[in-house]
Amino acid sequence: MPSQVERFFKSPSLMDIRIQLDREHSAYTNEDVVSGHVILNNDAQLDIAAITIKLSGSATSRLNSGKLTQSHQLFGRIEQVFPPDKCAAWFTSRTVTVPPGEHAFPFSIRFPQVSECYKASPTDVPGKRPAGRRKHHLLRKLPPSSGSETTPEEIKYFLEATVRQDGILCRTQKATHDIFFRHVSTISHLLPGLTGKETVICSPSRSDSSLSPLTCEIQAKLLNGPFLLLGHPILLYVEIINLDLDECKGGVFLRNFQSMLIETTEVRARRSMEVHTRSWVIQTMTRGQTEPVPMVGSTLSFDDRLWSQHCVPLHLTPTFETCNISRSYKLEIRLGIEFGRNNLRIFDFQFTAYILSPASFPVGNLMPTSDEKELKPEKL
Numbered sequence: 001m002p003s004q005v006e007r008f009f010k011s012p013s014l015m016d017i018r019i020q021l022d023r024e025h026s027a028y029t030n031e032d033v034v035s036g037h038v039i040l041n042n043d044a045q046l047d048i049a050a051i052t053i054k055l056s057g058s059a060t061s062r063l064n065s066g067k068l069t070q071s072h073q074l075f076g077r078i079e080q081v082f083p084p085d086k087c088a089a090w091f092t093s094r095t096v097t098v099p100p101g102e103h104a105f106p107f108s109i110r111f112p113q114v115s116e117c118y119k120a121s122p123t124d125v126p127g128k129r130p131a132g133r134r135k136h137h138l139l140r141k142l143p144p145s146s147g148s149e150t151t152p153e154e155i156k157y158f159l160e161a162t163v164r165q166d167g168i169l170c171r172t173q174k175a176t177h178d179i180f181f182r183h184v185s186t187i188s189h190l191l192p193g194l195t196g197k198e199t200v201i202c203s204p205s206r207s208d209s210s211l212s213p214l215t216c217e218i219q220a221k222l223l224n225g226p227f228l229l230l231g232h233p234i235l236l237y238v239e240i241i242n243l244d245l246d247e248c249k250g251g252v253f254l255r256n257f258q259s260m261l262i263e264t265t266e267v268r269a270r271r272s273m274e275v276h277t278r279s280w281v282i283q284t285m286t287r288g289q290t291e292p293v294p295m296v297g298s299t300l301s302f303d304d305r306l307w308s309q310h311c312v313p314l315h316l317t318p319t320f321e322t323c324n325i326s327r328s329y330k331l332e333i334r335l336g337i338e339f340g341r342n343n344l345r346i347f348d349f350q351f352t353a354y355i356l357s358p359a360s361f362p363v364g365n366l367m368p369t370s371d372e373k374e375l376k377p378e379k380l
Contacts, residue, residue, distance in 0.1 A: 014042065014043045014044075015041070015043075015046065015163065016042075017039070017040055017041075017161055017163055017174070017175040018039045018177075019038060020037045020039050021035070023035075027180045027181070029111075029183065030113055030184060032110075032111060033108050033109065033111075034108070034111070035107065035109075036106070037107070038053055038104070038105045038163075038175075039102065039104055040098070040102070040104075041102050042098065042103075044100050045097055045100055046165060047096070048082065048095060048164070049094060050080055050082065050162075050164050051080070051163050051164075052078055052161070052164075053078070053160070053162075054078045055076070055109040056076040056077070056157070056160070057075055057142065057156065057158075058072065058154075058156055059071065059154070059155045059323065059325050060153070061268055061325055062152050062153075063152070063268075063273075064274075073117055074143070074155075074322070075115060075117070077109045079107050079108075079109055081105040082096070083096055109159075114141055114142065115141070115142055115143070117322075140322055141320075142183055143155050143320040143322045144181060144183060144317050144320055145179075145180050145181045145182070146320075146325075152265070152276055153327075158176050158177060159176065159177045159179060161174065161175045161177075162174050183318065183320070184357055184359050216241060217242060218239075218240055219238070219239050219240075219241060220333050220335075220349040221237040221238075222234070222331075223236070226352050226353050227353075227354050228355050230356070230358060231312065232312060233307070233308045233310060234259060236304065238335065239299055239301040240299065241298070243298055243299070249340050250292070250340040251293070251340070252293045252295075253291075253292055253293065254306065254337055254338075255286075255338045256285065256334070257306060257336070258284045258285070258333070258334040259281075259282040259310070259332070259333055259334075260334075261280045261312070261316070261329050261330070261332075261353065262329065262331075262332060263328075263329055264329070265326070266327075280313060280316065283307055285306065312355065319355050329354070329355055330351065331350070331351040331352075332349070333349040334346065335349075
């Protein structure tokens, strides 16, 4: 067997490192353990001091087109996969010789339940002015993966494998693997007392004053309160109360319907803040009903099959708040109701909405499709 000195004077051996997950192409949640193997391919024997794997997350905010940038480390979990911590005392040498070939070293790391950025100071980008006094951190659930290097906000989770060689030939090589993360929440977990009968009621914000007044009230109710689940329909109930049919001879028709989410992202860095807003249309219906809505007493309700087939898009990021980034939503419902003939009224409703990620979350399509684009509201 050649000595370390002999191996030193030879050309450096090739070493390839990669991370292989047990669940490739999957979304991970706060209830999951990230497991897999660090795969090491080497064409000659190596003297390895340690192989470690680190699971971490960061939240980066970029203001003024990236000229003002600040990053927070949300957490960091490190595991030594070789030699295992419980076996390290067995070795008398600082290094362990690994023969040529492919070697797999298993690992298993669990996500924390909350952000741990309070354990570390904010990381400033080189060349930027110092942050000044120490920042107060928020103790919150881990925010979901969001954005990229080109967006004002970037929340990123990743694994980093490190192979360290000590002795005469001292080298460190690394490999990374991105992780897609969503925090699982359920309505029953957030608000145990909420039932299907709990409602949020909005009165119409406007109508056409040039038309004759109607002695009725339009109500829109969210049956799950303000909580909306990704990939699920909006549980909406719409009814007209105290309607006098003599005022709308010919019946009542829902001619137009539109549901839209208004997304607001606040990005902060060193006492500065930017607000970015965009709109996501969930459904637009312009054909409307051809048959009048049946009436029970002085009340009529619309058939929810008109909108229950349309779901909250999966590519949206759930509501969250962390130290330097937050995302919130408002749900806008627009109804075009025709009372009788040629008497179309437009009613707008707006709700505060909290978007949640369900326990079973497919990660296949995270970008808008042709039917789930960022759009401006259409005029009804």
